[in-house]
Amino acid sequence: ETGVTQTPRHLVMGMTNKKSLKCEQHLGHNAMYWYKQSAKKPLELMFVYNFKEQTENNSVPSRFSPECPNSSHLFLHLHTLQPEDSALYLCASRSGAGGLSGNEQFFGPGTRLTVL
């Protein structure tokens, strides 16, 4: 595997279900991100992890719970979601290396989530 991978690619869940999204980066990067992309809206930053420590929670509801066990893996645990949470969930990573090029972020393919 190369780059940033995400599983599953598609997920349909009921409002009472619990599910998890997984992201893995094979780039040796130090920072990982979760974004939400809804129709007609800009990409919304959800969570930021640097060296597996959460450094930002962008006012995300508690029904979304991130987990970062190491610098290569990132999870998003979902429970009691609402239909308006249906969106494309994107994971990204950034090298964090010195210099401005360390700000480049690379995205995984995303998980298309539908909440019924």
Add this chain to the structure above:
Amino acid sequence: QKEVEQNSGPLSVPEGAIASLNCTYSDRVSQSFFWYRQYSGKSPELIMSIYSNGDKEDGRFTAQLNKASQYVSLLIRDSQPSDSATYLCAVNSERQAGTALIFGKGTTLSVSS
């Protein structure tokens, strides 16, 4: 609230023409600027990075940055139907604990053959 503004389009150009995409940002201290291309149903793909005033060329793509005017643009020369996509402008935002990107809503480009 730090913002990135883009004209949502759609921007329609004929094959072979130059497509010009524009972006303005509000955070004066931003230092890193990016253009991502996103095909329908796919994730964003980084196509250009620019960090200093002026032009940066990569193949058919040219990014232009003017920090005084807080303006970034992307020119696509010899546009092809395969360039039809949404183009996202992103600007770095320095946070207390690190850096994040602020994205615009994107401009949809349609290249007709």
